[in-house]
Amino acid sequence: MKSSACTAGCANQSEQSCICTKLVKIAKVRKYFGGRIVKTVLFALLDKWADWEAAYLSSALQMLGQNQFSNRVLSLTKDPVESIGGFRVVPDCDLQSVPADYDALILIGGMSWRDTSAQQLKSLIESCLIDGKVLGAICDASAYLGTIGVLNSVRHTSNDLNDLKAWAGDAYTGEDNYVREQAVRDCNVITANGTAALEFAQEVLLALKVAPEEAIHEWYQFHKLGYYSAPLPGDATSWNEE
Amino acid sequence: MKSSACTAGCANQSEQSCICTKLVKIAKVRKYFGGRIVKTVLFALLDKWADWEAAYLSSALQMLGQNQFSNRVLSLTKDPVESIGGFRVVPDCDLQSVPADYDALILIGGMSWRDTSAQQLKSLIESCLIDGKVLGAICDASAYLGTIGVLNSVRHTSNDLNDLKAWAGDAYTGEDNYVREQAVRDCNVITANGTAALEFAQEVLLALKVAPEEAIHEWYQFHKLGYYSAPLPGDATSWNEE
Numbered sequence: 001m002k003s004s005a006c007t008a009g010c011a012n013q014s015e016q017s018c019i020c021t022k023l024v025k026i027a028k029v030r031k032y033f034g035g036r037i038v039k040t041v042l043f044a045l046l047d048k049w050a051d052w053e054a055a056y057l058s059s060a061l062q063m064l065g066q067n068q069f070s071n072r073v074l075s076l077t078k079d080p081v082e083s084i085g086g087f088r089v090v091p092d093c094d095l096q097s098v099p100a101d102y103d104a105l106i107l108i109g110g111m112s113w114r115d116t117s118a119q120q121l122k123s124l125i126e127s128c129l130i131d132g133k134v135l136g137a138i139c140d141a142s143a144y145l146g147t148i149g150v151l152n153s154v155r156h157t158s159n160d161l162n163d164l165k166a167w168a169g170d171a172y173t174g175e176d177n178y179v180r181e182q183a184v185r186d187c188n189v190i191t192a193n194g195t196a197a198l199e200f201a202q203e204v205l206l207a208l209k210v211a212p213e214e215a216i217h218e219w220y221q222f223h224k225l226g227y228y229s230a231p232l233p234g235d236a237t238s239w240n241e242e
Numbered sequence: 243m244k245s246s247a248c249t250a251g252c253a254n255q256s257e258q259s260c261i262c263t264k265l266v267k268i269a270k271v272r273k274y275f276g277g278r279i280v281k282t283v284l285f286a287l288l289d290k291w292a293d294w295e296a297a298y299l300s301s302a303l304q305m306l307g308q309n310q311f312s313n314r315v316l317s318l319t320k321d322p323v324e325s326i327g328g329f330r331v332v333p334d335c336d337l338q339s340v341p342a343d344y345d346a347l348i349l350i351g352g353m354s355w356r357d358t359s360a361q362q363l364k365s366l367i368e369s370c371l372i373d374g375k376v377l378g379a380i381c382d383a384s385a386y387l388g389t390i391g392v393l394n395s396v397r398h399t400s401n402d403l404n405d406l407k408a409w410a411g412d413a414y415t416g417e418d419n420y421v422r423e424q425a426v427r428d429c430n431v432i433t434a435n436g437t438a439a440l441e442f443a444q445e446v447l448l449a450l451k452v453a454p455e456e457a458i459h460e461w462y463q464f465h466k467l468g469y470y471s472a473p474l475p476g477d478a479t480s481w482n483e484e
Contacts, residue, residue, distance in 0.1 A: 043329075051297035052465070055439075058327025059293045071328035080332050085300025086313035087285075090322050090330040159469075182468045195469045197297075223294070226424045227401075227437045 039065075039103040039208065042074045042093075044141075046118060048111035051085040053138045053194065056223065057106065057201035064211040064219055074098055074105075076120055084110060095120055102133065104208055109139025109194055114167070122148050132188060136204045139194035146172040155179055155186040159193045198224055281307075281345040281450065284316045284335075286383075288360060290353035293327040295380045295436065298465065299348065299443035306453040306461060316340055316347075318362055326352060337362055344375065346450055351381025351436055356409070364390050374430060378446045381436035388414040397421055397428040401435045440466055 041061055043054055061069040072092040075081040080088035093099065105128045112118060128135050129150065137145050142158040145151050146168040151158075155177045158164045165172060177186075182196035185203040192200035202220040206213060222230040283303055285296055303311040314334040317323040322330035335341065347370045354360060370377050371392065379387050384400040387393050388410040393400075397419045400406045407414060425434035425441035427449055434442035444462040448455060464472040 051301045052294075054329070055293035055297035055327065058329060059325065062326050062328065073329060083300065084304050085297065086304065087296070087300060087315060087329075088332040088334075090332060092330075180470060182470065193469045195465050195472070197465075199468070223437050223439075226441070227435045228422060228424065230437070 038068050040070045040072055040099060040101065041104045041106060041208070042072050042098065042102045044074045044105065044107045044121060045081045045083075045089060045091070046075065046108075046110055046112035046115070047081060049081065049083050050109045050139055050194065051083045051087060052197050053110075053200070054106075054108045056197050057136075057204055060201055060205055060219060061208075061210060064205065064215065066211075069208075069210065072099065072102070076117055095124065098124065104134035104136065104204065106204065107135075107137040107141035107144065109137075109141045111140075113140040113144040118144060125150065129189075134188045134190070134204065134207045136190040136192075136200065136207075138183075138192040138196065138200045142191040142193070143167055145189075145191065146174070150189070151177065151191070153177070154189045155184050156189065156191040157181055157184045157193060158191060280310050282312045282314055282341060282343065283346045283348060283450070284314050284340065284344045286316045286347065286349045286363060287323045287325075287331060287333070288317065288350075288352055288354035288357070289323060291323065291325050292351045292381055292436065293325040293329060294439050295352075295442070296348075296350045298439050299378075299446055302443055302447055302461060303450075303452060306447065306457065308453075311450075311452065314341065314344070318359055337366065340366065346376035346378065346446065348446065349377075349379040349383035349386065351379075351383045353382075355382040355386040360386060367392065371431075376430045376432070376446065376449045378432040378434075378442065378449075380425075380434040380438065380442045384433040384435075385409055387431075387433065388416070392431070393419065393433070395419070396431045397426050398431065398433040399423055399426045399435060400433060 058071050061071055073089055074093050075091040078091050078094050080090050082088045143164045146164045149171050152174040157179050161178050183192035183199035183203045185207055190203045198220055205216045300313050303313055315331055316335050317333040320333050320336050322332050324330045385406045388406045391413050394416040399421050403420050424438035425445045427445040432445045440462055447458045
């Protein structure tokens, strides 16, 4: 029986919990941070961004991260930026107001990474790498990284190697580092193909140490396999108890 | 080799395609509708809605639906409604401006279905059923349906039977119709647990006949198994060729 009392801070007033609670309980984080936000994660969205590529990561940062993480939506302007599914999201910042003290920059795929306007993000990405922050890119955003020379010295993946080579041209010399896996993490750079929303999220969560590794893997399995097939959460009580 | 030329209408200018294109190509819809929107799908979002529970369905309606579907975000007010992941979405309509001629009402789970404010949606849900439109509810939104008597005469699922019974009380007499599966479709009512975003989307796509069944199943497998494990798309050329 997987049911238990609610600890997720939701409006569930019953003795039994909603599934959100179960997801949070996986982490079993015992030591809180007093409500203080300690890490900021920027989600870069362009017009016609891919809904599913952002959804698991954004929510898991909050549900596993126990008040440690602040997600901020970045776009080219502060106008609402529409997803493929037609959801219009209000950016928290544009390139003129992006916070300097962020901890991770996550580039969400979609239909606009090949527009010339996407070049406006190049300098932010380069400074992210220079500062050693976490950089994630999924689907066409990962191929965009190839076009600006970011993938030449790290193990990486993308939607398709031939597409990456054709688009990036001479800027891409990293074929030997291309890995045919759903998501690849090399140091602080995470890349993934467009069917790897969960794997991408898992690797970013691990890179940011959002929760104990065991808890992150269990969160992944819970969503990948589903409620009736996932193993029962194990014990991850050592997280933040030192 | 799964690569092919772009047909998705994205900004991809290379000879090779982005993965979005591959997803669209699965459908192989040969006959278009002249750009005319023929079906409207309402996504009801409440404060702290679950990002992942909406993402696959909203995007697939557009990517498989070939201009047939218009997604409209409904909330209790027209103020931006924030997801668990912190994405603030601008509603297209509130309860005062909801279009009368919609085709499906999709209730996305989250942290607010147990707030008293959620009761404002009850009459819309009841009229949706009376009119024989498609009604989908995932995670805590499915349990909400139990509290207003919707689940007593249809096969259904939710996050947890005991939670459903405890919350709904006497309003729920449908225990014999509870199915321990990721997602359940009975006529025009689709329910799912919170780890079943893909299964929920698949059932709604089938109910709305968004694409040929084979194409919908292939879309599901592509995302469920991932790019390297999913079977190559088959032939679904009979769709809309009559």
